[in-house]
Amino acid sequence: GQQLNQSPQSMFIQEGEDVSMNCTSSSIFNTWLWYKQDPGEGPVLLIALYKAGELTSNGRLTAQFGTTRKDSFLNISASIPSDVGIYFCAGQNENTNAGKSTFGDGTTLTVKP
């Protein structure tokens, strides 16, 4: 099946620092999604990307759909303690696997005050 490699696996940063994480795929997606999971809860959608090259922001979060359609990036600026959690990328390709979302393994973010 499709594989998503998400990196880094974990990050330990100081409050106020910027964060970058990325996701690469062995195959093409036509939608990239980024989710955040707080402890004890289900993932919540942060940003959705629909076109190669697209750059989308949601507050301090910015995500980009890679031009090859095989990768995506998420940046968090000026991190705060409530940014702690697990961040997942997910890819969808309705042309080949309608209904399937493939998830990365997640990046666990720890923010030290």
Next chain:
Amino acid sequence: EAQVTQNPRYLITVTGKKLTVTCSQNMNHEYMSWYRQDPGLGLRQIYYSMNVEVTDKGDVPEGYKVSRKEKRNFPLILESPSPNQTSLYFCASSLHKQGRGYTFGSGTRLTVV
């Protein structure tokens, strides 16, 4: 409130005893899906459904069954649970097949002893 409701939140059972985890959504979503989350393995799709009476296997369907008799409900059935099915399970639903992302339930933590 728009939501995906899973029950139960926690379940401890014994090997071989059939169980059902219920999932219901009140958003009139066509797409529904079940995922399991295990440490280091991210979210893996078990089954998904694109509409009533339409279901398909995800990446890890072995040992699970689903049904979609009504649009709002998508139960997960473990006919003969085994310890390797101990995991955190999430149900999710989506309005469109592409790009709108899933709304997740709060999860069901299952332990099979």
